[in-house]
Amino acid sequence: MDTEKIQVVKSSGEKADFSISKLRSSLYHSGADEQTVTTIINKVRDELYQGISTKEIYNRAFALLKKRKSIYAAKYKLKKAIYELGPTGFPFEKFIGALLTYSGYEVKTGKILQGKCVSHEVDVIAIKKEQHIVAECKFHSEKTTTCNVKVPLYIHSRYQDILAQYKNTKARPTEGWVVTNTRFTTDAITYGHCMGLYLLSWDYPKENGLKDRIDRLGLYPITVSTLMTKREKQFLLSRNIVLCRQLADDTFYLDHLGISEIRKKKILSEVEMLCNT
Known part of the structure; x- marks a missing residue:
């Protein structure tokens, strides 16, 4: 053919x-x-x-x-696994926070920051040396949904309100991030660049998008597992276990799934191989 x-x-x-x-x-x-x-x-x-x-x-x-x-x-299904983090978007925020934690940042998620005009719930705050990031995570459960220019427009206005409140203080953020599991439209990227926002998506920036960072650091979400059921993954996510590495570091959570020792060993073997590649 x-x-x-x-x-x-x-x-x-x-x-x-x-x-x-x-x-x-x-x-x-x-x-x-x-x-x-x-x-x-x-x-x-x-x-x-x-x-x-x-x-x-x-x-x-x-x-x-x-x-x-x-x-x-497991690696082949990475993109699908990100969608499987769940429709609420909350595990995605935790996932981004975990990525940054394992990249050497001090991270907080779901915190309220007071702006000059109103207060804002910030998805991820990450600090490393002089770098102080406030990031907004936009999770889409549909593959066909893109992150359009309205998103960075809205996030930029929130970021500016926060900056105005912390003007001339050590707590003033240095970077505003917009993170999505899908793709940005051309206008969204153009606006983000123009306004100084850092944009992070599945494949953007080139060679440093989510896909690249996950592979480079070996920080795969637990949803890539081909051996655990959907119920088992949701149980772990509900307890803020979003990375295979977290499961490898603390097998305590697998004991609560009521699975056999043989199956537990197989799951841990898969998890450890993912963390070490």
């Missing part, structure tokens, strides 16, 4: 040409070896048909990776 003529349907409903290079890149990103990547590409290519959904391609590649090695599948 000539894959260059195959069109796939994206989650937004849009059609696009199937790209073997994109599939290959995502498979390599999982850490899979050359032979595994080639085998999966060949199998997926043989099962393509006109109008196949990108979700179906993802599910097939995921299943093949999981069969080969669970850690490959």
